[in-house]
Amino acid sequence: MSRAETAEASAGDGAAGGRAAAARAPGPLWTLGLLRNELTTTLRRWRTIALLGVLAAVPVLIGVAIRIETGDGSSAGGGGEGPAFIAQITNNGLFLVFTALAATLPFFLPMAVGVVAGDSVAGEANAGTLRYLLVAPAGRTRLLVTKYATTLAFCLVATLVVAASALIVGALLFPLGELTTISGTRISFGEGLGRALLIALAVAASLVGFAALGLFVSTLTNSGIAAMATTVGLLITVQILDQIPQLHAVQPYFFSHYWLSFADLMRDPVYWDDLVANLELQALYAAVFGTAAWARFTTKDITA
Template sequence: MSRADVIGGVSGSPRTVAPQEEKSRLRTSGLLRSELLTTFRRWRTVTLLGVLAVIPVLVGIAVKIETGDGGSGGGGDGGGPAFISQITNNGLFLVFTSLAATLPFFLPMTVGVVAGDSVAGEANAGTLRYLLVAPAGRTRLLLVKFAGTMVFCFAATLVVAVFALATGAVLFPLGEVTLLSGTTVPLSEGLLRALAIAVAVAVSLAGLAALGLFISTLTNSGIAAMAATVGLLLMVQIVDTIPQLHAVQPYLFPHYWLSFADLLRDPVYWDELVKNFGLQALYTAVFGSAAWARFTVRDITA
């Protein structure tokens, strides 16, 4: 079945029978299905997910080797990579460590690549005009592109979490989870908290996804859009580490990324989590609107 058949919804169905809303829904779902199939069939996407899958395995093996002689795997106050100190006691903490290790760069880099290529890549390949003729409509197509990028955010985060959990289960014991507040909970609750953390991490990438989508509407070069998105990510990360710029740091989209650690407290500390989600919603609204404003008036020549 060609991409046109997928986008069209139900190939060969009597279009005059279905109501307008039903045809619109089928067209949108078909376009989203086509977008997801195209995204996850690309070798670039498979490679990026493969790299993310390898990272928790390498972290687990490194901790296992270092603690094999009875040494400590590190530790700290429970923030970010300090979860390493808990891995030898409970392999579930490899999930939290791996997410903390990949979140500053590896996870957002993969999202930046996918988001930056979303529109510009279609223009560069000469398929953007074809998609709009399908018919898709510019607003619908832009929403589908953002939805596809967010699906990738969840997929990438789950790849890290699942491979970390599998590696942790093989190399280390699993059991009751001692939270950062000192409370001990059953493994089942620990798994639920791990899932909640994975969802929180994926949602934390929404602002970057919207920013990458906006940049993607500015150029016909997918490589340029990907490079600009990742470059901007690195610049913002650097700004977020300079003490003299503390006044602007709370408004930077990666500032509260590691707030997911508060989900490992009893009770959960919601302050920074709410700030993080609110900041991602703000970036999504601002850059999503900017992407829509740019894309709806753009002259599509490819």
């Protein structure tokens, strides 16, 4: 074979390889399929179903307890104890939504998110499926973004499960109607439902930074259990530190510091300062730990 023929053959092989690589490159539909598969797999796991079941049970327990306590006509929370809005539940069952979210946000909701986020990458590595996911034309960045998007979707689903359960229980056990805001003004039941939805969205958004932290932890180990335990341990540690008065100077930088700011959505007019500060803090955590997770995952040896 002459040099010209050899060059032509090499060029032909290169073009064929380029076409094959282009054919293997994932398109938008492939990415959506990967995201749909991750969502389906996550939500169908028995562990996830159990977590959602526990979250749905919290409003039931609160509602039944208050119903039993107020069976003689007394008002709940008369001593000023318990989560925000609890004293209003007997007057309007919609307040059970706000109370349930206030009760689950400090621990139950983030714990569930920590389990899902911590297991997202480490669980695949431990099961030996991570390398096979990357053999497919996914790419590490695309796969990591998909894992994070799945965790964020779980944040929303978990929050809505709590809100929906509380709304159903509140409607069954207590009267519904106009609401009295924290500011003392009256709003219609329809506007109250709208604010309940906004509060649920605000609670879900409050978990964005913690989800990124859990994802980063998940890239540091090949043990799903270790990643989940570490993430939940960090949650408990930060919650404790946020209650120590001597640390007031650094507490505004803790991811959980503004979590209960959603109560400001029940003021008239709404106080936006803490709500905006919470969203900015969550975005900062998502950017910092999302970048750290990407830097770690793109250099991680998955063959070990």
